[in-house]
Amino acid sequence: MNFPQLKINENNAIQQINTTFLKERDIYLGIKRDDLLHPQISGNKWRKLKYNLARMQELNKTELLTFGGAFSNHLHACAAAGKEFNLVTHVIVRGPELDNNNPTIQFAQQCGMNLHVVNRLEYRQRNNPEYLKEIQARFPNAYIIPEGGTNEFAIQGCIELAQSLPQHDYLVCPTGSGGTLAGLIEGSELTTQVIGIAVLKQAEYLKSEICKLSNKAKTQTNWQLVTDFHGGGYGKFTPELWQFCQYMNNTHNLPLEPIYSGKMMHALWQLIEQDYFPTGSKIIAIHTGGLQGLNGLKYRGLI
CATH class of the missing domain: 3.40.50.1100 (Rossmann fold)
Known part of the structure; x- marks a missing residue:
């Protein structure tokens, strides 16, 4: 199967977010724009x-x-x-x-x-x-x-993603089934803190699912699943979250949907505001795509 025919750009740029909010804290925030891999398979x-x-x-x-x-x-x-x-x-x-x-x-x-x-x-x-x-x-x-x-072969692709990134202290992704987070844990150095932002309610059970998918997750302590930013549950979001998505698109040219990557970015923004990350931290957040979902939200009158 000849993947290059697809014109998949797996090494797409990392977009740095430049704002006073981050400069004051001396924090680097880069977004791995995996939404740009391919127009439909992103x-x-x-x-x-x-x-x-x-x-x-x-x-x-x-x-x-x-x-x-x-x-x-x-x-x-x-x-x-x-x-x-x-x-x-x-x-x-x-x-x-x-x-x-x-x-x-x-x-x-x-x-x-x-x-x-x-x-x-x-x-x-x-x-x-x-x-x-x-x-x-x-x-x-x-x-x-x-x-x-999500299965063992899906994990391989997410390991590859983690290994392709430049040096960083924190790696953040939205978490639904746990597959992407498991692959990032498997592919990351022990010095990297890997954080999954759960997009659904009562997501504690995902920790055991992640350990089933990643042997490293069972023994290493350099990862966590943050469960406080689900916005009401899977597929749900607050007006504040949708406003944040629009702000990021208009101000930083970063398109987001409020189900996965938007939820993650909003959580990350709040964690930075709360000084969760030490001064001088280098954070990379994974944009996991899913922008096609905006059409469905519009169709249902939710945005």
Whole structure:
């Protein structure tokens, strides 16, 4: 599979945020603009897909199957990858019905993705081994990727991201399933403090999930999951958070959505205000993409 054809720019620039707010504290803040990797397969979705697509090829599978909600960034990226690589793609979508006016669903259909709608009861079985066996039997040529894209091959892509960065003291990312954070822990030096900003409520359980994905996470103390900045829960956000996203876009030319990277940046800003980071700290924050989600938020009248 020839990835360079995709024109993926994995070494895209780190954007430094210049403001008096940071200069007064002598803090360097750089944003790894992984949202600029590719127009449709961006951020951590490409990082997670990269080695899964290579594994799919090794196994001689010709179809890709995954799971997602109707507005999912992962669904969007898999559909785009299918179109780019000329792969048959399937997604089992959480229903009970399909809204054909949803911009994410429209994009997936334009890419030729096969959408299989199931009710919420069936969708809950998406990680059940017996259910996955049934799905594999129904789609024998399919390589199955979990919802959100996190598995051992996804971790490899996130390790690669961590190892590509210039020297830094702190590495920060938004955390949903824990895969990106686990990969960054695996790929970082022991001298780097790795911080995940949980984007969902009651996220303490993710710590054990991260330890399952990363051997380093089990024994090292140079990482943490911050759970106080979820903004009301997954997919939820406050007016203040959305105003902050607009401020960052207008003032620093940094486009953000309020579900993942916007939530992380807002949390990071508050932590800096609270003098959480020592003077002279060098922080790199990962923009994990997901800007396609803005269309879904507009469609639902949420922004």
